[in-house]
Amino acid sequence: MPHADFRSFLQTADEAGLVRTIRRQVDPLEEPGCYVKLMFHGLPESERFGFRFTDVSGSALPLATAVLGASTRAYALALGIAPGEINNHWLRALQAPLPTRLIQSGQCQENVLTGEDARLDRLPIPVWTPGKDPAPYITTLTVLRNAETGIQNVAVYRTQVTDAGHVVVNINPGRQGYDCMQSSFARGEPAPVAWVIGAEPECYAAAVANLRPGFDELTVAGAMRGAPINMVQAKTSALQVPASAEIIIEGEILPDAAAAEGPFGESAGYMSGGAPKPVARITAITHRNNACYYGLASQMPPSESTVLQSLSNAGVIMHMLRHEAGEERVVDAHIDLMFGGGAAHIIIAMDPVDREHVRRVGRLIADHTPVKRITIVDADIDIRDRLELDWVMSSHYNPDRDTDIISGYPTPMDHAVLPDAAGRRIGSKVVIDATRSSPMGPGSLPPRKLMEQALQSWGQDGLPDVHIRGRLRRRLERG
Ligand SMILES: Cc1cc2nc3c(=O)[nH]c(=O)nc-3n(C[C@H](O)[C@H](O)[C@H](O)COP(=O)(O)O)c2cc1C
Numbered sequence: 001m002p003h004a005d006f007r008s009f010l011q012t013a014d015e016a017g018l019v020r021t022i023r024r025q026v027d028p029l030e031e032p033g034c035y036v037k038l039m040f041h042g043l044p045e046s047e048r049f050g051f052r053f054t055d056v057s058g059s060a061l062p063l064a065t066a067v068l069g070a071s072t073r074a075y076a077l078a079l080g081i082a083p084g085e086i087n088n089h090w091l092r093a094l095q096a097p098l099p100t101r102l103i104q105s106g107q108c109q110e111n112v113l114t115g116e117d118a119r120l121d122r123l124p125i126p127v128w129t130p131g132k133d134p135a136p137y138i139t140t141l142t143v144l145r146n147a148e149t150g151i152q153n154v155a156v157y158r159t160q161v162t163d164a165g166h167v168v169v170n171i172n173p174g175r176q177g178y179d180c181m182q183s184s185f186a187r188g189e190p191a192p193v194a195w196v197i198g199a200e201p202e203c204y205a206a207a208v209a210n211l212r213p214g215f216d217e218l219t220v221a222g223a224m225r226g227a228p229i230n231m232v233q234a235k236t237s238a239l240q241v242p243a244s245a246e247i248i249i250e251g252e253i254l255p256d257a258a259a260a261e262g263p264f265g266e267s268a269g270y271m272s273g274g275a276p277k278p279v280a281r282i283t284a285i286t287h288r289n290n291a292c293y294y295g296l297a298s299q300m301p302p303s304e305s306t307v308l309q310s311l312s313n314a315g316v317i318m319h320m321l322r323h324e325a326g327e328e329r330v331v332d333a334h335i336d337l338m339f340g341g342g343a344a345h346i347i348i349a350m351d352p353v354d355r356e357h358v359r360r361v362g363r364l365i366a367d368h369t370p371v372k373r374i375t376i377v378d379a380d381i382d383i384r385d386r387l388e389l390d391w392v393m394s395s396h397y398n399p400d401r402d403t404d405i406i407s408g409y410p411t412p413m414d415h416a417v418l419p420d421a422a423g424r425r426i427g428s429k430v431v432i433d434a435t436r437s438s439p440m441g442p443g444s445l446p447p448r449k450l451m452e453q454a455l456q457s458w459g460q461d462g463l464p465d466v467h468i469r470g471r472l473r474r475r476l477e478r479g
Contacts, residue, residue, distance in 0.1 A: 403432055
């Protein structure tokens with residue numbers, strides 16, 4: 001079941017033990033950023049949780065982070081589904097997007113601050129890589145609108161706070177938000193922008209997915225919920241914003257104004273270089289009563305950012321393969337939870353016709369997505385089980401026969417690729433065919449019947465509970 005709104009999700013996550021509350025006063029410029037790194041890098045995925053800091057110096061509002069994307073379990077809970085259902089949930093939503101619905105008033109505007117009162121320094125905005133990032137960053141849903149088509153775009157573009165009324169937005173050519181911004185500039189107008197904090201969890205899952213141009217992400221979020229996302233008119237622009245959100249920051253990106261953005265601790269695991277990016281002026285802050293600020297924890301992977309992007313984009317790639325390219329023999333896809341927009345590893349389970357078929361699917365993914373490593377295995381392999389994958393690589397994969405290396409892909413985020421004379425990083429990708437392309441013969445486990453008989457005496461011998469499930473069940477079924 002979907003959660004009524006973001007705060008109900010936070011409460012459910014708390015009850016499920018997925019949130020830790022810190023009540024002593026913390027400095028947003030230091031502790032939250034370090035805490036999320038300790039959590040992500042010090043704990044196995046199954047033990048991760050998010051944070052709520054209730055007393056943040058300089059702000060009356062609490063700060064929450066890492067609750068949506070601490071783990072696969074947290075992401076599934078955010079969507080109100082079981083972890084094994086994530087890809088199917090995505091496939092269903094992408095096939096039947098639901099338009100948003102404009103309503104007259106919304107809780108996100110219970111309090112409206114404009115003019116001198118719209119001050120970012122009232123919000124508990126953290127520094128994500130303390131000691132290295134130059135400033136606090138807003139890491140949340142960023143809404144822009146194409147001035148030509150009227151279609152809105154929602155993505156996450158990190159936004160550096162420069163003072164209480166100004167920010168620098170890391171919005172770059174190739175991004176749909178960039179095209180929206182340019183469409184306003186082409187008319188000689190500033191580009192309206194809104195940062196949405198604490199909208200329905202599905203809005204976050206959809207915003208970080210690489211959807212095709214002109215596709216309003218919130219229509220997919222609505223389909224996931226089985227009901228349209230309610231929107232209200234922003235107070236200072238023509239944008240529409242999710243009505244139940246905790247906080248909306250409204251602004252306008254100024255034509256012909258740029259300022260230094262970064263360096264920032266990025267998803268590649270290294271600091272970005274600083275570069276000039278567009279400047280925006282804040283025009284209003286609206287919020288619910290008792291609002292909670294939420295920042296997506298960024299960025300040394302794995303982070304909340306890479307977990308969200310991996311889980312959302314696996315479903316998008318499944319949809320592209322099955323429903324746009326007609327590759328219905330693809331049955332599952334998993335991205336390694338390190339996907340920060342590129343350079344990650346995707347594992348595909350499929351039932352191929354022949355080796356050429358595997359190559360074709362690999363090439364489709366290489367050409368149409370930013371992932372760098374593509375491993376394709378048979379449909380009966382559990383692509384989320386690292387031990388099973390290592391077995392497949394050892395037993396099914398012959399490197400010189402089964403590896404395609406394809407060069408010539410622009411990979412702006414890949415630190416392993418040196419810039420060329422024109423400053424472009426042109427990298428390569430690898431497709432690994434780890435399907436059983438040569439006959440393997442029978443598997444080397446006793447037949448299922450014998451194993452089941454042994455399991456009966458096993459219990460009588462007082463040995464610990466063992467079940468025939470998962471990898472063992474599949475191998476026995478394979479014979
Ligand atoms: C925490 C976080 C920060 C991100 N920061 C940026 C960013 O600064 N610039 C960017 O282009 N993409 C960034 N992304 C990735 C985009 O949000 C994502 O690829 C999105 O699908 C792009 O949408 P678009 O194709 O509509 O532009 C970030 C994602 C997350 C989760």
